[in-house]
Amino acid sequence: MNTAEDRAPAPARGAERLTCTLDELVARASVLAAAGSRRILGIAGAPGAGKSTVAQAIADSLGGQAARVGMDAFHLANSVLAAHGSRDRKGAPDTFDPWGYANLLRRLKTNNEPVVYAPVFDRSLEESIGSAVPVARDVPLVITEGNYLLLDAEGWRESREQMDEVWFLDIGDGERQLRLRRRHEAFGKLPEEAEAWALGSDQRNADVVASTRERADLIIDLTHAPGETPAQA
Template identity: 55%
Template sequence: MDAWQLDALTRRARRLAAPGQRRILGIAGAPGAGKSTLAAELVAALGGSAVLVPMDGFHLAQAELRRLGRADRKGAPDTFDAVGYAALLARLREPAPGAVVYAPAFDRALEEAVAGSIAVAPDVPLVITEGNYLLHDDEAWAPVRAFIDEAWFLELDPVVRVRRLVDRHVRFGKERPYAERWVSDSDEANARLVAQGRHHADLVVPVAVGPG
């Protein structure tokens, strides 16, 4: 994402971070579209006015995925606790006076969610959440959109996105041939599902990338 585009998105996010009222900004998009990178950059730019609560903290544990027979589809909609995620967004949208809300985070080194990792103080005006299925309207995911005040959908050239995904899997320990198969068979199937929710976004962001 180029500097001009990031600056424009930061200005838009800053308008949501008005003191005295909690807002939730959701950033959706296919795997590898740059959601987590953009969300982290926005939080850094906004300082203490924003906190990041990723959807990935609601991955089901590996042991539970194996019990359910879904370990080979990790990342699909039914491999998350969608109801728990919606319940957390409801708590975050209406913070209780003086109460800190603790959210889970996903540890890529462990490949597991870790509870109580993210503290959200009641006076933080903007929560930024990002993930694949924020705009997914099937079954348990349908209530999520109602808790998000503004939703963005990131679009990145598919060739660049797939290359980034493979490189990310390799960086976290997968052999490249395995990573390529996983992206082709799993991540891209999820990407097609994610694209179906694009029309629910308030803003579609074509991600600009530099050469290389």
């Protein structure tokens, strides 16, 4: 039986809600990939909702038809955050470079260059690495994922304009916070530190993300077929 914390709020009017499997999402993404010109699919959700895992699974399933580019690669560097006094809030909207992200998506959408090289965020380093993800001109679908794809703020709005669809992954707070604690511990935090981060900074960011959900094209309750492993990122 679901607890109150695991029951997701009702979707906003006009937002389509879909309960589906990962295979069904792959099928939807394949339609975008076959549209005839470059399409960009956004996958949004709160920290720990499974965005990275789902985006990568779809990209892997579509093979050369899709490439994955993450919003997290536009984290400001730790040295910049330290200078701003915001190192302990890393992950909040103002600790990213949304204009840089918007400009990358614009380059990907116009698709005028033989190859666009996107950055990637390395969780083990807690820093971004530039020019790490090549996206060739003949790749029809770019999948991008992150917390703030639907945020109504400067830079983020310009990013959203480049996306053809945005899907919002919905998940109860109990499971999501458990995933976050496990992830923080896997990357070196002590259990008490992992819990403090998951229930503190991560939760504050999750509350911001939840307020953007009604702007999605599709709100997704992802189910898992037998033998499938639930998304972990």
